[in-house]
Amino acid sequence: MTQFLRKLDDIDDRIIHVIIGLSVLLPLIRPIQLPLSPSDMSMDAFEAINSMPPGSRMFLITEVEPTTAAELFPQLVAVHRHAMSKGVRVIYACTSPGSPPFLTGVVNDWQEKYSYEYGKDVVILPFRAGGESVVVQIGQNFGGLYDQDYRGDSLAGMEIMQGISDIEDVDLVVSIGGAELYRWVVRHIQAPTGLPTIVGCTAVMTTFVVPFYSSGQFVGIISGLGGAADYEYLAGVPGAGTSGMDAQSLGHMVLLILVALGNISAFLLKRDSNNKGN
């Protein structure tokens, strides 16, 4: 028994890698459709957009990048599809150079299905370097920062931008980002203007974002792939979030089992060595 426990305790990392690989891969090949139970913060995020009247305008700022796309892109798609199905117009902006292709991808991919018009229902603003300085500018001098869209077309002639000279002219703000974006948005947009704000973040960032949700500064949070799956479930449109949740669930379960096994073996080995010492 002791020998087995020792072997378990010193298990080769590669065996763990194989177990994890299989636990993620198998549900992707053959989905098991585990139950989904949307969290309060996901439901609040969904409800905030769902209650917007057709024609109202949402400002969505993102820093989705290839490294975070697995979690953030399904959120972006879910929010976009929901907004378009409700007739809510979306103004997209980004703070990272890797984001524009994701934005053009999501806007182009769903145009036929929801029959929206670029410039009337949706617009993509160009990438601006500067990180937090850009968000400060959005909060204080929106019109001065953007006068053209990402293709170089003037915003002045676009129907979606009519009457928007200030960030306060939009009805809702959505921030979908991996690290610092939510902080910049709360500092320079939400706090000064009081605009209802939703945050989409990677799961690991949720602990940092939740205090702003508890305080009422964020009206909802879409957390990681699970948040995207919740959103898709609430909107009734399964997508990448839902299909990835089985793999994530099983992967997490294997992780929990590994942690439990590690603790059991460590405990038994310690007890064994104590007994031998006595």
Place this chain on the structure above:
Amino acid sequence: MKTELPVLVAFIVGTIIVVSYFLNIPTLQVTAEALINWAVILSGFALGLGVINLLQVHSKNIAMKSSKWGLSVWLILVMVVTFVIGITQGTQSPVYSFMFNNVYTALGATVFALHAFFLPAAAFKAFRITSLESGIFLLAGVLVMLGQIGIGTAIWDQFPAIKSWIMNVPNSSAMRGITITAALGLASTGLRIILGLDRTYLGSAE
């Protein structure tokens, strides 16, 4: 002069930005807006500077045949090819989109996905209960994880409620404390920079 001028600029700019936040003086507001605008423009230049810096560092690697200089050749080649395609054909062109979707995105996602392998291996060896504190830490982690995943809900439908409580009550309380402390630290650092007491941004340790 090399030190005094940047400190003076930091003092003037910092003071204008801080005061304009608290006082609604039109001239000050306009000046502050212009300064923030400059920051955005300077960030654009910083990107260009980054490219030049990368070229310098890696050209030196190649010239001196440092270890793994082949990777420097590859980096410069990819950077130049991407730049040329982006400039000549546009970032919406099929070639650029193909490179973005099938090279950059795929590589980025792959590197990120490696966490899924390294994290459980590390967790297996590191997440051990050695004290009461580590026990509480592990228990909280397990409960949050079970509340987050479908299997947890299938086992017991109260796991999501427990997860929400942990996130909203103990987590929020602790994070607020950390956030407020960090903000105070940030404010004091800002004040030190404005007053010229902290000059580390000039590259000195004073």
